[in-house]
Amino acid sequence: MESREPAGTDQARTEPIVGVSRNLARLAAADIRMLARDPLLAFIPFIPFLAAFVLRFAVPLLSGFLERALGFRLLDWADLVRAVVLLFPGMFYGMAAGFLLLDDRDDGVSAYWGVTPAGRAGYLGARLGLFSAAAFLAGVLAARALGLGRPDLGRELGAAAIGAAQAAFFGLFLAAFAADKVEGLSVLKALGGLDLAPLAVLLALPLRIAAWPFPQYWAAELMLGRNSRSGIALVAGLGTSALWIAALYGKYRKRIE
Template structure:
């Protein structure tokens, strides 16, 4: 089973390198981290000189946006791979291999979680920003990482092919609204974004090291919310016969 998973990983890597869209989905988080490290200080000088606004004062927002974008981009990548394998009727073949349908689904859901955690940690290093302490960092990274399989499952459930998947990926852009709302909107209206799973992860990150009780409240709500959505989407995917 491990050998089959390794072969699939190598096949995925070759497919990503050949497809510009998939390759950009993989590289986008690292490019965003580079922009934060190199582009923001330059833009900050211009903004402060011309309009009197300091971008560096909003570093928590920029990092929260990067952290939420990382699993979403990886989720899109895995979702497109899932749809391509469905179009090529690879799922029927994989179902009779030692990996099996359950093993295949586990591979497709766990791999983006691991990649998301790794890319998020690399993102801190590339962006040159200090990460929160381990106690506050790992729950946030776990919650964020769960968004990668969530988006991949959404594409598998609601898209019938890669064309529909492309349209759905554009609609998924609403998930990028969460960091904006979580950071800039105050008062009761901000909770309207609570229907977006990314909202709880971003709120937890912004509260890390600031308010202990509030931080753990966001973690306590966010992780079960992500888990519930995952269970519902897996059931729908199985019911769809994928």
């Protein structure tokens, strides 16, 4: 083997520490491979689209049935269904990210990232960022696949942004509170109640206040514009997401240290 100049020489120091886009592409490729090779996780990325297609046909059928039986027209609430569909990818992609983080912790990989230039926080941010970006894109596409409600790209992008933040929320929640994948499934059941948060837009004050801490509620407000201005709903949705993520990151750090 020929003689080698150690890294950290002048040439190496003048290069940027991390070629961000190249590294993110590598990490994204690795995460996709790991998802594809895990029988439990391989189908998760497609579930939001499957759900959107099912709802596309099921909601009109159900609406007709309910209108005949109870005089209730479900299609009048198609924007609410659209909001839920926009949030789906955040939840499912966050689950996948959380399960990968649990694997990392079990395998000791998360500790190893701490001695690399990325650092633990950088690696975690990159991974959650990738899943959030995927959730954002998937949310917009799933809403289009649903095809119900009034298309409004501005509102959809806002709700998809809140949904994207949920990927980080769910990922960190799983990694912070579950010891392994089995416990992770239990944690997910406990989080299932968050699916109902968008329905709180139908409640009157002061009951509706109970849903204010949950970003999912604000995504529904943004889509329906029923009780709040869209700007306020967007800021509230992103703000509550940031608070939850900061709190969960603190809990996750304590768990891995």
